[in-house]
């Protein structure tokens with residue numbers, strides 16, 4: 001099932017997306033449906049199907065969940081680790097270490113406050129000269145850490161700030177518009193092999209293609225269960241938490257995001273997530 005949210009009732013409500021149309025679920029957000037499905041001990045798809053309107057309407061997909069917390073994993077693809085070590089002038093440094101060790105990199109990416117949905121602006125910090133999109137498969141988790149669905153995420157990051165010093169990571173990762181989610185959440189029953197998905201990304205400036213790249217989730221060096229297990233060690237995350245699984249697409253510095261750039265991330269089984277970049281904050 002393809003679930004998400006639409007703008008309605010003065011906020012967001014859940015909807016089932018089918019054939020280009022949406023069947024609204026009045027009075028419920030996706031987070032509320034996840035909690036309800038847990039209380040009733042039935043799947044999210046069943047809970048949603050029971051409450052959804054039978055009338056399909058044209059609606060734009062909004063942010064598919066208002067997440068209480070967003071976490072992200074890093075260096076889960078070899079490409080991400082080797083690029084970051086190279087930025088520090090080493091062939092194998094701290095990023096290769098994390099790539100190879102049992103404990104993955106897991107960092108806090110923020111709350112709903114810094115998240116945007118399809119069509120909303122992603123941020124370029126005013127104090128960054130090299131901000132890049134990080135196209136990632138994202139897991140939507142239930143209260144026990146179970147995967148209730150999959151969506152797309154853009155872990156937009158100020159790579160120059162990260163490169164300057166590892167202790168600057170939170171500033172490179174968490175700021176207004178740093179995380180785009182959407183367009184929909186695909187439940188597990190409709191995504192039989194999440195380790196075999198092709199993620200693509202393009203950056204377009206004034207109608208001209210600046211960058212195109214892709215990677216398969218088959219190149220992911222970790223199992224989702226391992227990432228979730230480390231996330232939740234001594235840290236029980238609430239239902240609706242979103243976990244980004246890392247990037248395998250690296251944008252070169254000459255394609256660094258500029259205000260007005262259009263970033264599109266896609267996985268055919270999930271859809272396309274498009275956002276325009278804009279400067280946030282002031283120096």
Ligand code: DO4
Pocket residue numbers: 072073074075076077080081084105134155169245246247
């Ligand atoms: O520490 C670096 C962050 C890595 C990351 O976000 C990724 O690999 O996706």
Ligand code: MG
Pocket residue numbers: 072073074134136155244246247
């Ligand atoms: Mg990332």
